[in-house]
Amino acid sequence: MTTFDLTIGAIKAAIIVGVLQGCVPILVWVERRGSALIQDRLGPNRVGPFGLLQPMADALKFIFKEDIIPSSADKFLYVLAPVMTLLPALTTFCVIPWGPGIDVTFRGVAHHVSFQVADVDIGVLVILALVATGVYGIVVAGWSSNNKYSMMGGLRSSAQIISYELAMGLAIIGVILPVASLRLPAVVEYQRHHLWFVFTQPVGFLTFLIAGFAETNRLPFDMPEADSELVAGYHTEYSSMKFALFFMAEYANMVTSSALAVTLYFGGWSVPFVEASGIPGAILGIGAFAFKVAFFLWLFVWVRWTLPRYRYDQLMRLGWKVLVPLAALNLLWSSTATLMGWI
Amino acid sequence: MMIPAATPNFGPAAEPMGVPLGAYLLLSAALFSIGLFGVLSRRNAIALFLSIELMLNSANLAFLSFGRALGNLNGQVSVFFVIAVAAAEAAVGLAIMVTVFRTKETINVDKLDILRW
Amino acid sequence: MTPATGTPVQTVLLLWIPLLPLISAVLVGLLALTPLSKNKKLSTWLALAGPGLSLLVTARVVWDFTQQFRSSSPEPLRMWLSWWIINAGELHVDARLIVDPLSAVMISVVTGIGFLIHLYSTSYMHEEDGSAYARYFSYLNLFMFSMLVLVLGDSLPLMFVGWEGVGLCSYLLIGFYYKKDYAHAAGKKAFVVNRIGDFGFLLGMFLLWQSYPTFEIRYLVTQIAAQPEKLLQLHHPFGLFHITTATAAALLLFLGACGKSAQIPLYVWLPDAMAGPTPVSALIHAATMVTAGVYMVARLNVVYRLSPVAMTVVATVGCLTALVAATIALCQTDIKKVLAYSTVSQLGYMFLGCGAGAFVWGIFHVFTHAFFKACLFLGSGSVIHAMGGEQDIEKMGGLRKHLPITFATFGVSTLAIAGVPGLSGFFSKDAILGSTLASGHTFLFGIAIVTAGLTAFYMFRLTLRTFAGEFRGTSDQEHHLHESPWTMTLPLVVLALGAAGAGWIKPKFERFLAPILVEIHGHPAVEAAEHGSAHRIALVLSILSAAIGIGIAWAFYTGKRAGENPEKLSRSFPGVYAALLARYRIDELYDRIAVTPVRNSARLLWKWIDTLVIDGLVNAGAFLVELTGDLARFLTTGRVRDYAFLIALGALVLAVWTLGVAP
């Protein structure tokens, strides 16, 4: 590949990281204001207009807090864990297309720049793989901090994520079948010409969504950190920036899975009934993508402050006895429909 | 509109391998013997299992490199099966280990020697 | 010829002739194992169904066959049981059923008389309890099946299957009262003696196959006819004597025939076989099975014709057997024993006929003999029935009044076997005698004539002692005396009619069998005998001797002083009398020269070879295994890693080895 491609790739990667990091403070603010709204209170409103600068204050607080490493902890792993959590969260995004892409001419050579870091043949599988590895951070954190609450958290998250991957994967296969390709752009492309999968496979979408909640350890499935049972779960012992990394990882995960949901079920960056290409098309696409993702992010917040936490056994039962069968059902439907050419 | 051609295409490279088959096989052999060493020398049942997984993977590597060299997909399919079976093996093995631990309070395989003369 | 091409319906029917008895054998046999067999009616119907239907089918087939035979050139019916083929290397055996004149005669006899005897048995065996009753009929049907296979089989192996099958059934039926020692002893004796014969049969069979690689009798016949020289080549075993293949094969096969048909030296089992129920004696040991040997010799007459030596041997053995058996029969007092020896002697006649080259007459005698001997046995059965199990003729007498039908039929058959002109026995026996003389065996002819006289004598002695004079048994026996039910008398009557009339079809019979038994470079004797002077001489002499025999018997055993003259006679020749009474001590002789040595050597093998050597070896092996186990168990440390280590070591060795052998 040429230096041009390399540079473009680097730029795109930088954009991704930047945007994801940038989202975090905003999301923190949205979360806190949103929760306040839902719980009918004011929420942070001192720092800056509408408390917009509150996240900054939080960040500062994190930075200046004392960084404690428990004496009985497994130092190496203890330090490693937050990174292991954040990394997959960031990298997952790089196979998700967030715009139609544009044609640019650079030094007389025409290039096509797709709004996606890596268009991989096996995009969906890559996503599943990275999500799967995401659990290590939590587990290792739980293990290394050598604290029974943390360990319980780690245990739970490992079991939980393995269980919900199953449902998620099955649901996604339902989408892959009609598209007949593992490339996410292909999925988007398909939805531009057909109904969005949220309409053709509502059951699959529901399964995927719930599994997504579980994968990101968000309420009502935040077993690993269930603050009322295990003080703060896997990150009980963590403080200051290390904790902040977990924090960022969680939000990054939220963004990623929202983006994934959008791409798989809501037509990605495509806007129905609108055909535009070139710069306007790109802008329109990216705008649409951002809008949809924002909606899902709000959904995350909304759900978190509305629903109570599940009990662990209930969680498992839901995963294995409800979601997996549902996903299988959806798979059956989708394969039949594909065969018959209904969707 | 045409789907843009994938930029860094992870698909199969059409050109013959830049790395000789022998190198892959050597790597696989090395991994295999390391795993074997683990199996022979570790007393912790879990470590034993890990070593076995390692050996399995060396086999997979050999499969894939041969398949690549011969230019057919049987290697990949075999690996597919190996992985599936490995999953089954791990599940059952760990289950056994858990039950053993419940009764004998240890997973040191040298302690589990009641099945002798 | 597959069933497909063998379109005529009889070809397909053919299969059912043996199959039906087999089916009822199996059904009744299974019934015998269930409490259902308490109900004898059921067993009876099942048991009669097989032979009855089989008889009908046979009638149909034989009838069509004779029609087609009369009209066009004789083409035997063949059915190819394609589902049963031995096929190993050069050895190909199609299992074919064949109906040619010879087997047509045989199956008629077997099914016909077989059915009658089944009918007879239903009442004769009625005292048996249900299970035994069913068992009996199962055996009897199985026997019919085997016998039919024997006569219908077109290949030697198939024939042999039937051969062994009848052997087995005879064993089972002789030992039917297996709770009695003498019964199962007799059964064993029959079986063992037959084995000796079978051994000969097998060897002969193989010898033939060696020179003509086929077991199909018809191919055998054609090939031998085509190139007899193969059989005529000389062998020089051990540098002792010269012998042609034909002779060797013929003699070996004849050994088999001797076993089955109770000829010297293997006749000893037949008299003992009377331990079985009387109908069995009638069916198996008089009418059908014992004639299997004759049938086999006739079937393979081509081979015999090629070997004058064998022919002579057959004739001589037959003749001597006839004489010896007749003499023994003179002073037996057990009614069945007498009949048994007479059977042996009659079989001797058959072989004499075959040996003299008159296979037709041999078979013809089989045919007639089947009637009168079956009738005689059944009659004796009826008598024994009436006497409540008494078999000694000295305790009988004067039964004429009580058992008129039995007496009538018995009498007719006696006349027939004695060779009184006009009755069936006369025709066949006379024909045999004639061709014997014609074939130049003058000496044998003489003996045969004498034997005929003896036959007439002892048969009349038997009849007179049994039916004439005063009753010599106990009084309650006399009370118990009664004529048998119709199921027993009907067969008697039918058979008696056969015994009386069967002789008259002689010319037809000859023409019918000609293509098989005469045609192939026919023995000069047969044609010559037809109207040669020999026959007239034979006719005269045989009638004469029969008359003498009858006369003496009459003189001895009738009137007031019945039984005194024989006393005098026996006292005047004590040695001879003793010898005859003791049956020449043949059994004792065999016991001395064969049974005891075998038993001793067996004991030797058992005590020394088996218990010491073989068991020793086995135990040594076991001990070795145990030892290795004791040593090897130290390898099983129970530690996974050690096992893993051993596996790895093995893999290493293999790797080194492969690297060594295949670089």
Add this chain to the structure above:
Amino acid sequence: MELALFIVCAAVAILFALVVVTHPDPVRSVLALVVTFFALAILYVQLAAPLIAALQIIVYAGAILVLFLFVIMLLNAGPEKDTGDRSRLRTIISLLTAAGLGGMIAARAWLNQSTGIEGADNPSSLAAEGSVHAVARVLFDRYLFAFELVSIVLLAALVGALVLTKKEPA
């Protein structure tokens, strides 16, 4: 480029494999194994088997090894304590055996690689279609029966694991 990648991945793989078999703490062994698997996955991609690479991560790294961690935590099986019966002799012997066998295999590999390449029917046949499609075609065509069998095996394992670990209803 390809060669460099190979060398790096191989080095990483071997290094962490050694950690796996030598480190007394099972948790670290697991993590080291994860790294090895990642390295191998990259090699798989290089070997034109992206699907297998993905499976490697999803199934092995993502499921099996997580299961291992889960069990380790469940049993709270800390670092292998030196229980005295560790014999240096045993270590040496096993080292020798392993090395010997590995050497044999390696030798075999070198001897055979020439013949191995010769059998190559056009490697570009893989490139013809997306390898996932290609693999799928082979898997569901030629190896369909084996595939079904494997599904049965997995079901059996599932049930077996459940039965084994089920506590007696007190």
